[in-house]
Amino acid sequence: MGDDVAMIRAALDAARAAGSLALLRRVFPGEPRVNGYVLAVSERLALVHQFHDFLDDGWTVLRIADIEEVVTEEARGFFARAFRERGLAPRLPPLEVPIATMAEALRALRREEQPVIVECETAEGGDADRYDLGAVCDVTDLHVHLRPVDGAGHWVPVEAIALGRITRLHVATPYLTTFLRYADPPPEMS
Amino acid sequence: MIGAELAAAQAAGAFVQLVRRGRAERYTNGFVHGVGADLVLVHQFHNFIDDGWIILPIADVAAVERGEREALFERALRGEQIATAPPPFPIALSSFAAVLRSIEAAAAPLIVESLPDPADLDPDADPDDPDFYLGVIAVLGDAHLTLDEVGTDGEWSTPEPIALSRILQVQLGTHYLRTFLAHAAPATAT
Numbered sequence: 053m054g055d056d057v058a059m060i061r062a063a064l065d066a067a068r069a070a071g072s073l074a075l076l077r078r079v080f081p082g083e084p085r086v087n088g089y090v091l092a093v094s095e096r097l098a099l100v101h102q103f104h105d106f107l108d109d110g111w112t113v114l115r116i117a118d119i120e121e122v123v124t125e126e127a128r129g130f131f132a133r134a135f136r137e138r139g140l141a142p143r144l145p146p147l148e149v150p151i152a153t154m155a156e157a158l159r160a161l162r163r164e165e166q167p168v169i170v171e172c173e174t175a176e177g178g179d180a181d182r183y184d185l186g187a188v189c190d191v192t193d194l195h196v197h198l199r200p201v202d203g204a205g206h207w208v209p210v211e212a213i214a215l216g217r218i219t220r221l222h223v224a225t226p227y228l229t230t231f232l233r234y235a236d237p238p239p240e241m242s
Numbered sequence: 243m244i245g246a247e248l249a250a251a252q253a254a255g256a257f258v259q260l261v262r263r264g265r266a267e268r269y270t271n272g273f274v275h276g277v278g279a280d281l282v283l284v285h286q287f288h289n290f291i292d293d294g295w296i297i298l299p300i301a302d303v304a305a306v307e308r309g310e311r312e313a314l315f316e317r318a319l320r321g322e323q324i325a326t327a328p329p330p331f332p333i334a335l336s337s338f339a340a341v342l343r344s345i346e347a348a349a350a351p352l353i354v355e356s357l358p359d360p361a362d363l364d365p366d367a368d369p370d371d372p373d374f375y376l377g378v379i380a381v382l383g384d385a386h387l388t389l390d391e392v393g394t395d396g397e398w399s400t401p402e403p404i405a406l407s408r409i410l411q412v413q414l415g416t417h418y419l420r421t422f423l424a425h426a427a428p429a430t431a432t
Contacts, residue, residue, distance in 0.1 A: 081266065105418035107291060130396035134425035178268065204310030227289035234318040 063122035065093045071142060072125035073132045076100070078118050080219065081177035086112065087131075089142035097151040101142050106134065110225030111145040113157050118173075118219055146224050154218050158196045161223065162188035167232055169222035170198060170213060184213065185228060187238060191215075205235030247306040249277045255326070257316035259307040260284065262298075270296060271315065273326040278335030285326045286416075290318060294415030295329045297341050302410075329414065338409045342387055345414060346379040351423055353413040354389065356404050372410050375401065376422060378429070396426040 067074040068090040076086040076098075088102035091111075098116055102109045125132040135141075147164045150156045161168050165187070172182035186200035186207070195212040202208050222228060232238075251258045252274035260270040260282075275295070276283035282300050286293045319325075331348040334340035345352050355372040377391035377398070386403035393399060413419065 105288070105293075105416070106421040107417060109289075130394060130425070134396070134421070137425055138421070202311075203314075205314045206310075225289075226291075230290045230318060230322065231314075234314055234321060 057117050060119045060122060061093060061095075061116050063124070064090050064098050064116065064119070067122060067124050068093055070125070073128060073135050074100075074125070075123040075128060075131075076114070076119050077121040077123070078114075079120055079175065080118065080173040080181075081175070082173055082181050083171075083220075086114065088112075091142060091144065092149075092151055094151045094153075097154065097157070099145075099149055099151050101145075103135075103140060106138060106140065108140065108143075108226070110228065111149065111223045113149065113151055113154070113221040113223070115219055149223060154215050154221070155191050155193070155196070157221060158188050158191045158215075161221075162191060166223060167228055168198075169225070169228055170196065170218055171220040171222070172213065172217040173219040182213075182217070184211070185231065199239070201232070201235050205231070207236055207239050244303050244306060245277060245279075245282075245300050248274050248282050248300065248303070251306060251308060252277060256308055257287075257312045257319065257326075259312055260298075260303045261305040261307060263302050263304045265302070270298065271312075272296075275326075275328045276333065276335050278337075280337070281335045281341065283329070283333055283335060285328070286413075287315070287319065287324075288417075290315075290322060290324065291417060292324055293417055294413055294419065295333075296411055296413045297333065297335065297338075298411040337406075338412065339382075339384070339406050341412055342379060342382050342406075345412070346382050349378065350414050351376070351378050351419055353416065353419055354387070354404060355410045355412075357408040357410060359402075359405065359408065362402065373404070375404065376419060390429065392422065392426045396422075398427060398429060 074090055078084050086102055088100045090098055090100055092099040098114050100112050102112045150160055167187055170184045174180040184198055184200045186198045189199050189210050190197040197210050197212050199210045200208055262268055270286055272284045272286035275285055281297055283297050286296050333344040354375045358373050375389050375391050377389040380390045381388040388403045390398055391401050
């Protein structure tokens with residue numbers, strides 16, 4: 053398992069160094085593929101500028117251990133060319149996202165008052181997956197305390213999510229930005 | 243029951259969420275633009291992005307949701323000045339054959355998803371994972387559809403005919419379809 057993770061990490065780092073468009077195949081049925089440019093790789097996590105159906109979809113922080121395969125530009129000639137022709141080049145996120153750990157990434161989002169989508173995906177998918185959109189209130193050694201917004205745009209009481217369950221973060225996605233524009237105004241954060 | 247709810251949503255011009263049965267993408271969000279005996283036509287939206295039209299079996303819809311969440315999405319789309327619209331040509335909804343005849347008459351590109359033919363199934367493939375075709379209609383018979391298809395390499399080919407009885411859903415005008423074809427090899431290459 054450790055060797056597999058090391059190989060995936062090396063493939064991610066090679067994609068990052070080459071600035072290659074990469075397809076990441078993941079173990080989760082809910083979102084088995086992530087398409088984009090790898091911007092940073094740490095021991096356990098990767099930061100990716102992601103695209104959905106040729107649309108810029110902001111940034112995501114992913115666990116390397118959940119990635120089964122990294123398919124890079126050489127194998128994706130048509131897509132890589134289409135991305136170049138559309139000017140879909142890698143971009144840095146609007147804030148620095150350190151990725152040594154999920155806790156570190158979430159603390160940076162809290163400092164910058166950036167909303168986030170937190171996903172806890174499972175092998176079963178469906179209702180077993182957890183998805184929360186909201187604001188980071190606090191990050192401890194074991195949990196993130198997130199004030200979520202429900203699907204109707206209402207802010208709900210703070211919830212603690214175990215850091216060990218988090219498989220993915222989304223930052224500055226168009227969906228997140230647009231959704232919050234029409235949700236209730238955020239409450240005072242302590 | 244579901245058919246009546248879909249018809250009511252169409253009459254109200256309301257943004258709804260269709261909860262799908264047995265599909266990896268569990269939800270279809272958008273505005274109903276037509277309801278046949280067995281099929282429904284939806285102008286679909288993905289994360290506030292206009293994503294063209296989908297025709298799917300009513301039997302695949304487990305529930306039609308219209309609540310605060312859907313009202314927020316409708317408000318956001320209005321706020322973003324994104325309007326719903328019918329497809330650019332009439333689509334008969336009496337059967338998938340009728341749908342395809344409408345699309346053929348308009349010479350419109352489309353995406354077809356179908357159940358894999360067990361006889362052609364790769365032993366390693368998931369029998370529930372739909373076949374995905376993107377292209378234009380080459381030949382439409384009484385029982386089968388043949389497409390001029392664009393593969394993931396951007397090149398055109400003509401795959402084996404698809405049994406109409408195995409079609410799961412049809413899409414047109416999606417962002418992916420339009421972008422993909424804009425960068426594919428010219429159709430004259432077939």
